[in-house]
Each structure stands twice: as structure tokens, then as C-alpha cells.
Amino acid sequence: MIAVDDKTPGFGVYVHWPFCAAKCPYCDFNSHVRHQPVDQERFAAAFVAELATMRQRSGPRTVNSVFLGGGTPSLMKPETVGTILDAIAREWTVPDGIEITLEANPSSVEADRFRGYRAAGVNRVSLGVQALNNADLKFLGRLHNVDEALHAIGLAREIFPRLSFDLIYARPGQTPEAWQAELEQAIGHAADHLSLYQLTIEEGTPFHALHAAKKFAIPDNDRAADLYALTHEVTAAHGLPAYEISNHARPGAESRHNLIYWRYGEYVGVGPGAHGRFVERGERIVTIAERMPETWLNLVEARGHGVTGGEVLSREQEADEFLLMGLRLAEGIDLARYEALSGRELAADRLSVLQGEGLVAPVGNSRLRATSQGMIVLDAVVADLAR
Template identity: 70%
Template sequence: MDDGTPGFGIYVHWPFCAAKCPYCDFNSHVRHGGVDQQVFAGAFSREMATMRDWTGPRQVTSVFVGGGTPSLMQPETVGAILSVADDLWGLQDGIEITMEANPSSADADRFAGYRAAGINRLSLGIQALNDADLKWLGRLHDTKEARAAIEMARATFPRLSFDLIYARPGQTPAAWQAELGEAIALAADHLSLYQLTIEDGTPFKALHAAGRIAMPDEDRAAELYALTQEITAARGLPAYEISNHAAPGAQSRHNLTYWRYGDYVGTGPGAHGRFAVDGGSKRVTMAGRNPERWLSAVTEHGHGVVEEETLDTAAQADEMLLMGLRLAEGIDLARYETLAGRGFNTGRLETLQREKLVEPLSNSRIRATPAGRLVLNAVVAELAA
């Protein structure tokens, strides 16, 4: 249940995939020889115990099992990790516990096992609803498998979300409108809709540099974004964040913790955490990305964190601004001013309002307008200056 507070989340990163998608820059790894899930589950348990020592007692508002492809885990592995989290922090009944899954690893018995382990919200990586684009994106499923996975998930879990990628090469507004309409008809109460981006270090980056991927220009991308907002709002799934759409009350509690600049721990290879420490600072933790090296570090040190940072309140204010302006609810001005030690520059704020890039919400909050979200980095830079 979302009570409007930033909250405290636990993120669990399962780093393994059956294949690496050419657009993906997430920390994911293919291990054709298999993975000893029991050994990794033990390492997650040990690292979480260390992090519980770091955070002290906290009231957990959500757990998110991401990846990688968490649906490659056995239900027993998921259950073991959640049981340890419950032992360490105490997971109250009814909190949101999300797990990511791919249609290519969807199975009715496996889904039932995840539900029995405590998963109550599934996030499916659909990405497209036509076979040609699924193949181009490197996905291992086709549209028939995607629809079957959605149907299976709806029958098993109280809550469901799935992802689509748009602004694909050659995609017309008419084609996206039809595909989005089909997605909304299939959806339960939440959709994540991301514009395709070319990320460093991916096969798509090399292909794009070689002129073999023609991305939509800025005007077409903006047209597709505006169309997305219009269609989802009209169909009862308005945007509550730049790329996320939900029916009232169905927003992702875990992701709201990120965007509201709450605290969270991240466990697993490549996972990040941000949580309060004494004196108003925040501790940032970053784990090593290689799964086997992470495993060795946890065995030796009790955690796989390889990099840390301490954020003072001014740095926290900047991060809060960047995250919070992604939300339709905007940011709390008093909280920002407390962290920053100052209010916004009045002249800059008035200019952004005249340009219709930000707007007030009552007297206590501001948010980026739809036009402002298209140039959010520039808006944030102006307000933070």
C-alpha cells in the first residue's frame, strides 16, 4: 500500500540471462554451464545480513527481484532469499514484492511456485507485440508466447506489469498506436513504456555507429511520446512517471521509492544501494558486476561492495530533484529546501514557469509539465543552479 512516503526498499539482482539482448546495458551474464543457485542464494543471504547491520532496523515497504532474468531461478531460490529478508528486516503482510520474468522462461508451475514463495507482483519483459521486432530486439519469445505469459501471469499474481520498447527504427505513429492499444487490452493495471535508446557498450551501439540502425529523429520520437501519453491517459493508465503508466492505486511502490528519493539496499552483482546514515548523510554502495568475483568477495568479506560514496545533504537535494521531477506528483518543496539549505532561484523558477516547463501543485509542490519532461535534464540543471 502506498502511503505517500518515500519508503524503504530491498533490491535483489539476479544477474543471469539465457541470452544477452543487443540493446541491453544492464548487468546480465550468460552462463551456458549453468548456475549453482544454492550457492548464490547463500551469498545473497550473507550479503543481506551485512547490509542489515549497516541499515539497522527499517520498515520495508517493497522488495524487487530484478536482473538479468530472475525467472530462471527455481522458486525455492526465490523463497530462500525472501525468507532471509523477512528474518533480517521483517516483511509485513501485504507489502509489494515484485519479480521480473521473461516469456521465454514462463511456466505455469514455476509461476505458481513464485506466488507461493511470496511474489505478489510480476513484471514481464514483453518489449514488442510483433514478431519481426521481437527478433530484431534479440528476444527469445514470439508474440504467441508473450500473450500466453501475460494470460498466465494474470491468472497467478494479484498484480502484473509488462514492458514495451517503442520508437523503434521505422515505427510509425499508426503502428505504435495499434500496438499500444493491443497492449492496453492485455494489461492488468500497469505498463512500462520505454523509448529505445542506444547504450554504450551494446551491439546496437556498434551497429548504430556503422550506420546500420536508423533511429527516429527527435521530432518523431517526441510525436511518439506524446501519442503514448494521450492514448494511455484516455484508456485509464495515465503516466505517473515519464515511462510508467498505471491505473489509480496501481503504481509500482518500489519504483516510487527510487523516484521519491527514499532509501533502499541493493544486493547481488552490480546492485546499488542508497540509505541514510548518521548525521543526515546517505551511504551509496555499488557491488562488483562480475557474478563469480562478487561471490568470492561475499565469501571473504560478507559483501560484494567494491565502491562507496557518502552524499551530503546538498548532493542529496540534487539527486532528489533529478528523480522527483520524473513523477507526475512532482517534488515536495519543503523537503528539497531542507536538504539543499536554500530554495530555488526565484528568477529561474519564474522563467521555467513562463516557458511552461514546470508548474506548481498547490503551494507545497512543483512538477515538470509534459513539455518539461521532454527536456528534463535542462530543467533540472536550471533549478539546481
């Protein structure tokens, strides 16, 4: 049984496994393909060492969630996962029943491996399904087909208490009717959580070059907004309302780890390219690790960590980040916490204008949320409030 959400910001541990079997053409994450076997024992020892360093910096904490992301963490051996989870439990207080998530690709799913992850302590899997038709899976560069995706979903539902999977929409030529049918099919297979992302064209990816060369087109802003509205309508009608811009869950099944980010909690990040944000000696700091896996590994072995960048956040930066993250949530933000971080109230005149435009709305006397229309233009809303 996964512990009940206590609504506090929380403290999490993010572990980044940077390796993939193939690089998807839309992906700008820190992921790398290696054609020789990865020395998992050596990397596991490095994760253990960096966790110990992060414990020295964060001090004693109670962990509310652990997230093994990537990359493709389901390429890890269960023994590697077990070593990392054991190290987290040694360094901090890890209560029974906290959410421990592992990202998995359907193409790297095996029943024995899934059972090994479960035995190591993983109690939630997030599957990168991305589409439920084979033509679009091929376009997205995925290594699995629909049958393999459905097999992986079935295995995950059988083995883990909690399951989520991702889909990408606003794909080339996708009609609202086709997306609604695919979404309803997905809901029929989902246990309790779906992450539904619009296809975006990120600089530095193969899709960026192909899109610039007009090899394919994605829906324009108006059509994408229609697909977004349809997504929220269909999921809500089937009992998985949006609790965040792109995330939908049955009440009580929200991702605890992602709620730490959106509620502006604290987290340490370990692994190549991982970011952390936590309070050290009374100041909220950012840590950024070296992105290249082998360079990170050498750094950790030489000095106990791979952190190569970061900063101390000012009160203004903290307040701006709090707004940007918290207004993504359906529950919105606590206005008193914003005032404590920023040292000022949100400007009444700007709030009045945004409310009049139907972009934000009060929640009782103490909270503020973005409306469904405000979510679509959230960056502009936050920029206006933060001025």
C-alpha cells in the same frame, strides 16, 4: 491484497539476479550469459550473507517493497526466491501485503514456476515483453514470440494479484499509427500497469556499433517526441495515465518499489552490480557491488558482502538527486523537503523563467512538477534549477 500507498518515500530491498539466457543487443544492464548451470544454492547462500551485512549497516527498518531484478530473475528456481525472501523477512520488519515484484521474460515462463514464485511470496510480476510483433522481437534479440508473450501475460494475470509489462517504442521505421495500434493491443492485455520506454542507443552495446555503422536508424528527436506525446495520450484515454515519465498505471496500481526511488526513499541493493542508497549513522550513503557474478560470489564468501564502491553524499548531491528523481513523477516534488535537503529555496528567477516557458508548474503552494513539455527536456530543467 497489496498494501495501499501511504505516499511516504519508504525503504526497499533490491535483489539483482545477474544471469540471462541471452544478452539483448540494446541492453547495458549488468547481465551475463553462462553456458553451464548456475550453482543457485551457492548464490542463494551469498545473497543471504550480503543481506545480513546490509541489515547491520541499515539498522532496523520496515520494508515497504522488495524487487527481484536482473538479468532474468525468472531463471531462478522458486526455492532460490523463497530463500532470499525468507532472509529479508528475518533481517527487517516485513509487513503483510507489501509489494514483492519479480521480473520475468516470457521465454522463461512456466506455469509451475510462476505458481512456485507466488507460493514463495511474490505478488507482482513485471514481464519483459518489449514488442507485440515478431519482426521487432527478433530485431530486439528477444527469445520469445508474440504468442509466447501473450501466454505469459495470461498466466501472470491468473496467478499474481498485480502485473506489469514493458514495451519499447521508437523502433526503426515505427510509425505513429503502428505504435498506437500496438499500444492499444497491449492495454487490452494489461492488468493495471505498463512501462513504456523509448529505444535508446547505449554505449558498449551491439546496437551502438550497428547504429554507428548506419545498419539501422531510429526516429529523430522530433519524431520520438511525437511518439512520446502519443503514448501519453493513448494511455490516459484508456485509464492508465502516466505517473512517471515512462510508467503508466491505473490509479492505485503504481509500482511501489519504483516510487521509493523516485520519491528519494532509501533502499539496500544486494547481488552483483547492485546499488544501494540509505542512511547510515546519519549520512546518506551509496553502495556499489562488484559487477562480475563469480567475483562477487567469492567476495561475499570471504567477507560477507560484495560491495566494492560507494560514497557519502553531500547535501548538494542529495538535493540534486532529489530533484532529478522527483521531477520524473506526475506528483512532482515537495518543496519543503528540497529546502531541508539543500539548505536553500529554489531560485525564484529560474522558477519564473521555467514556468513562463511552460516547463514546470506549481501544485498548490507546496509542490512543483514538470509539465509534459518539461518531461521531454527534464535533464535540462533539473540542471537549470540545480545551478
